[in-house]
Amino acid sequence: MTKAASTGGRWSRQPIDRRSRRTATTLIVGSFPVVLGTTTLTVALHDVAVDFGAHIGMSQWVVTGYLAALCLVVPMAAWLQRQLGARRLWCAGLTAFALGSVLCAVSWDPVSLIAARMIQGLGGGVTMPLLTTILMQVAPERDRLRLASVVGLVTGLAPIAGPVLGGVVVGVIGWRWLFWMNLPLGAVGLSLALRLVERDRPQAGGRLDLLGMVMLPPALLGLLWGLSRAPDAGQWGDAEVLAPLTAGGVLLLAFVGWSLHRRERSLVEVRVLGNHATWAATLMLLLASVVLHGGLVLLPLMWQQLQQTSALQAGLLLVPHGMGALASRFAALRLMAARGPRVVSMTGFGLAALGTMPFAVVDPGSADWVLLVVLVVRGLGIGMVIVPLMTVAFDGLEQSQIPHASVVIRISQQLGGALGVTMLVAILTTTSATGSVPPGFHTAFSWMAAVAGGAMALSVVLPGPGRRQPNA
Template sequence: MDRDLKRLAAALVVGAMAPLFDSTIVSVALHGLAADLHASVDTIQWVTTGYLLALGVTVPIVGWLQRRVGGKRLWMAALVVFLIGSVLCSLAWNAPSLIAFRVVQGIGGGAMLPLLTTLLMQAAGGQGLGRLMSIVSLPTALGPILGPVIGGLILAAGDWRWLFWVNVPFVLVGLVLAQRLMPADGPTVRARLDVVGLVLLSPAVVGVLYGLSDVTKDGGFARIDVWAPLGAGVLLLAGFAGWALRRRDGALVDLRLLRHRPLAASASLMFLTGATLYGAMLLLPLSFQELRGTDALGAGLLLIPQGVGSLLSRSIAGRLNDRVGGRAVALVSFAVVGLATVPFAYAGAATPEWWLLLALLVRGVGLGAVFIPLMAVGFVGLAREEVPHASIVTRIAQQLGGAAGTAVLAVILQGAAATLGPVAGFQHAFWWAVGFTALAVVLSLLLPGRPEPVEQVPEAERLEEVAA
């Protein structure tokens, strides 16, 4: 990895720490926020839901915005928006104001997350992607693991408003590094916005995310506020797919790229990774609290071995990805995650704690490694101008996968716990989490088997390949 690429990666990763840690840090504070702001739990849930919906609205237009204003300018603008939203959140006076300011945060974060991947892939030119992704995907892997720990420590030591001030140092340092280390933007393009695509895709993502966010309430998928927005979202996604395929390279997101097998396999696996990571992150702290009697902070601290495992595997997985290819790394990593989840499918209140902590350490090793090939191989053979579209596709896939996995496992847990009891309920839900991972192992076989450089091929040649 050359010096300029390392500088760019450092600038982007520091800034990206803020949105990637923020969502999980705030998640542990919802009950405290409900009490302090005199709001119901249903209302305060919108602190998380509003943020996620804002992400869903913003992600699809990032490619168009990059072409219009330039990558560096868009990155710095997104950081400023996120900073403003964070400061406003800390000053919120009631639940509606906090929800509104979280939406501002979500707009900034929604622009940053796909742009992070796009800028680095375009700068790398296909060289050393495994080692690059081992650095870049660090916040993505550690956010859901360490976020609850950080949030719990802040709540134990001080006021909930400090949850949002944690973002400020990351953003300020990120702005300084971006100004100094990121290359200046080249000429921009006066690209026309695909308005029809935007009207179809953004509400589609919002509908799916909103519907899935309500699945945990009584009634599950039978609730009208679940199936109605979820069904509308799926229909809009289908409508967008038809529109994008007809509009071709003028579409908001060029879905023809999914004919490119590495990207299609990567997007599918990112969906399952989201389900595996975020779905299990619902089950793990809950099982510690309900089966072993720990509080929220204690449950977060028990998850630290998973974060340690993730840190241990990243550099090795990056080198292996460049040497033996993404297929082998992803297959072994998903298998490790699945096998390390099996002990929780047998665990009860009397299971030795050291055994579960060891399983979490091994599970973290698998999770830390699995992001690297998935974030790298999807871009194999894509032209430079196609990279933003691929970044958006993989980001939406991971976001929807996380929401779907969380929703499905929550419903399974509730149903099984009601009929079989809490211990058997958690065991049943963990077996489903193992099943998600087993499916990911099978899909890993579709990834490229040998390391290939990401060649920035001419656009005309790439379109001929896609059309074929």
Template sequence: MSTATVDSKIDPAAWRSVWAVLVGALAVIFDTTIVAVALHTLATDLHTSVATIQWVSTGYLLALGVTIPITGWAQRILGAKRLWIIALSVFLIGSILSSLAWDAPSLIAFRIVQGVGGGIMLPLMSTIVMQAAGGKNLGQIMSVVSLPAVLGPILGPVIGGIILSHLHWSFLFWVNVPFCVVGLVLAAIMLPKDGPVRRAPFDLVGFVLMAPALVALLDGLSNTSKDGGFSRADVIWPLVIGVVLLVAFVAWALRRKARALIDLMLLKHWPLSSSSILLFLSGITLYGAMLVLPLYFQQLRGMTPLEAGLLLIPQGVGTFISRSFAGRLSDRIGSRWLAIAGFAIVALGTLPFAFAGLHTNEIWLMAALLVRGFGLGIVTVPLMALAFRGLERAEVPDASIISRIATQVGGAFGTAVLAVILEGALNSATSSGGAVAAFQGAFWWSIGFAAVGVGLAFLLPGKAPVAAAPGAAVAASAAPAKP
């Protein structure tokens, strides 16, 4: 009997957990991309510079970097349900305060509050649903769970553009409130009850090394969008410090093993380590191109943010179409061939933009975006599911953190690299033809990243052995929490 037959039905309790966390997660994912299109408006309305208002995004990003590493430890103390409700409540409070901000410093501070809640929710969401799934039908489950992550960068700018066109900027944050309130109600009703609050040792040394490492890396990469790119002092030094601290954390964690803040010994598990590498690349291909695509429509073709956002909708539609059957296929045939095909389709869908100019037919470009989104869905879902294949229940939280960090840093790296490439080419352009060539060059780099993904995807493990699924399910349902 095949694995697909054995695991053909998903426990209704698992679906309840999925829908309970999905609603709250929508607020976190969409909030990040909605605000990205509003920085100019916020700078104008709050009477500050773009360089200052940029910290509305950067502060949120750095807060994520601080809180993501402690999620596993906090879950072991409080339980998944309590921690989810606390984190979503913090995000809700941050959203309300952000909507009431009176100047740039207050808005930046309240966005950091949002980032603290969101940084816990992102990896915790994967942990909750993977543990509820009991090691079965991971692809189908992840095809639903990944929906906010893959659609957020596409639909967020559209929502942001509509709000900025018709409403006050404060509604960028008020739009989160209904999602948060409904999410809290669903979590209280649907998530499994936690056990008693318990004590768990905190790896203070690991936190002092890991959290600043992530903050420094994300801060350095975010500064590359400024003049000078990677040659800037506020890029070089944060990256150097981040790498040094990260190496120190790896040495410390490998020494402490399961007692570390994040158990890096899990990277011996090839499904997790290989999927994390490819998730890093998928973050580059998704978020890197999502920087260049809106700029192409706005700077080169003179469209408004809302018009550019609407033109990007086909990419979200393509992702929506492919994610469901990609999840089912990954449960049947494994992730390797799906990832190979997905990265290849992403490259194919990006190719027309490498030849696009000032007057390229918009219908043709929207068709290309549909294809590109189709490939992104095929890539993302199997990789996110693969990260948890064969893990015991106690190992899932750390695996969630590792895969989330890979995606987050990959996105920041892709955005930084393509921003530097595009800015450098635009600065040297002396005509509209030079500007066209600058965007075409940036898209060729995006295609190159996707091509690297095709090659690395051959290293992914094949289909899981038939006998592995029942064992994984037993382990996931019966293993004790990590001490």
């Protein structure tokens, strides 16, 4: 069977064919509001909490609930695609996301907002694995690396641009418009998909792995719920935290054993992690998501609570972060072609750690210009990591394994993002409860810098230079 093109190979100089270009454009437009939706609300958490009279531990579930819904539905993406076809499932996902956006915009309390965000997450959860799967199915092998890089650039920038856009919208017209603005974007994406994504027929057979459904989604939710309870429980050793964490871990291990037994008939075929590039990139993407999403929640909160800025100012202060990420993308791809993903990952995580450590000693008197320079460095590091890891993760896989690998990678990213948000907010909340606000931020940023530093050290597991196959 044909294997996916190696990300270490040379770039093809032939023009990308028209069919692939228009499909990639459609996927980018459709997925942009979905990816943007994971972070636009981060700068609005303070406003949401004030508006509804909720504490920050409750309002952070507006972010985590979205990510939890993604974790629930992403494992079903491959099975749903077989039942409905890629085009029909893509359109259904965009429609569900738009419906959830309307319900978020008219929500009346934290519970209704969280429920609506989970509907958004269900729609976004089926579209994100399809983003990679459809592209790999349509594009010829010689174009896959370049197309994946372009799609990864746009979708990778969306989470970083989200807080900036969110800050502008919240500061000018209010947080509810973060959801209303998804409707025109969704309408364009749906229209393009109906016109340009080729029809495909559902595949006969393939029963849903019911036992896998009983194990994997509850496992992910147990882990997320345990972490989210830490701020309210007051300590990590509380039964409210340990019980769901333990249950989630046991269910996850049980699912892995079940999947290895059931093989290609399992809900998610974890055997794809037997491929070196896939398991290594999956691990590093999980850690990258912890650093990215955790920071994008902590940074706006720090400026609003410690520096007393508005949501608009907090969003604008994150512009250097996005600029740094944009500047590093294509340089990272060229560096990967020359030195391999290991060097790129070590460099990127090292810069992310350096760009995070100064926030561990920030105080109300810290100069904004110094923090903005540091944010550029942090953005350079984050931007350098994500796209190369996304491309190298499919190295050496059979074509039939690509949908399963896409699901595994998406689960790791969403779980990592949820872990980053819940862990760091829990640290911030529990630490600040015992003293003033600055020590809480100092501790949370110290932990984040430690995660980035640990990821830099773990980057040695990635393939080095020399393991290359020429493009077809």
